Each structure stands twice: as structure tokens, then as C-alpha cells.
Amino acid sequence: MTRKTTREARTQLAGMLAIAAAGTAAYWVGEGAAGGLQAGAILFAFALLIFLGRRWSPTIETMSGVGDERTRALTQRAAAFSGYAMACVLAAWGLISAAAGSFNATVGAMSVVFAVTWIGACAWDSRGG
Incomplete structure (x- = not known):
């Protein structure tokens, strides 16, 4: 090291x-x-x-x-994959609970947080952030 x-x-x-x-x-x-x-x-x-x-x-x-750079890149890829996996879980959970008639407000709030941070990160990175 x-x-x-x-x-x-x-x-x-x-x-x-x-x-x-x-x-x-x-x-x-x-x-x-x-x-x-x-x-x-x-x-x-x-x-x-x-x-x-x-x-x-x-x-x-x-x-x-x-x-090193390789380790940091692998960490970044793993974090991105985990984030997308959680987004899919939250979306499915929200849709299933809404269809069952018992929408979970916490899941809804977490979905909004993911969407806002994802859009913000895309805007930041696209401008060379």
C-alpha cells in the first residue's frame, strides 16, 4: 500500500x-x-x-x-449495479403494494429519493462533474 x-x-x-x-x-x-x-x-x-x-x-x-484506479472503478461499477437493483426492487414493491391496495409511503419516498439523485447525478456527470 x-x-x-x-x-x-x-x-x-x-x-x-x-x-x-x-x-x-x-x-x-x-x-x-x-x-x-x-x-x-x-x-x-x-x-x-x-x-x-x-x-x-x-x-x-x-x-x-x-x-488503485482499477479497485475504485470496480467499486463504482458494483455500487451502480446495486443502486439499479434497489431501484428495481423499490419500483416492484411500490407497484405490487399499490395494486394490493396498501401503498407503502416509505417505499414511495425512497423511490423519489433514488429518482432525484439519479437525475441529479446524470446532470452533474454529463457536464463533466
Whole structure:
């Protein structure tokens, strides 16, 4: 790893640990100590898996997004695929629930967020963003 990559990996670890701490606190408040500790264990373990596992697994390296241009491109492609898959799931879920007579407002809101961010990203990127 280069100095820049090492710095990026450490910065990413700090961010993941901060998110794990926030998730632990949120579950602790909402679910109690047992729920908080369980969520915290999962979140902290995942952060360490990403941080330590990138050296031994190309899949985890791609999941981390930290590395050379190839790794960053693979991460970007994987994220785009996941985003489109979620968009299809949300669209199907919204249509099926509406047809069943019980439209889910949360799914509708998530669909709108995806559509707005996708259109915004297309506009930004098409202008050389």
C-alpha cells in the first residue's frame, strides 16, 4: 500500500468506527443494552472485516473502495449495479403494494429519493462533474 492508500484506509476505518458507535448508541436507546451491544458487535466486526480483509480478498478490497484506479472503478461499477437493483426492487414493491391496495409511503419516498439523485447525478456527470 502506498502512503495515500494507507491514509485513505485509516480515514475510512475511522468513519466506519464512528458509524458503528452511532449505530450502537441508536440501538442502545431504542432497543436497550442487549440490542445495542448486539448491533455494536456486528457493526464493529464488519468495520474490522473491511479494514483487515482487503489485503487477502479481492472482493473485500473492492467493497472497501480503497486502492488503485482499477479497485475504485470496480467499486463504482458494483455500487451502480446495486443502486439499479434497489431501484428495481423499490419500483416492484411500490407497484405490487399499490395494486394490493396498501401503498407503502416509505417505499414511495425512497423511490423519489433514488429518482432525484439519479437525475441529479446524470446532470452533474454529463457536464463533466
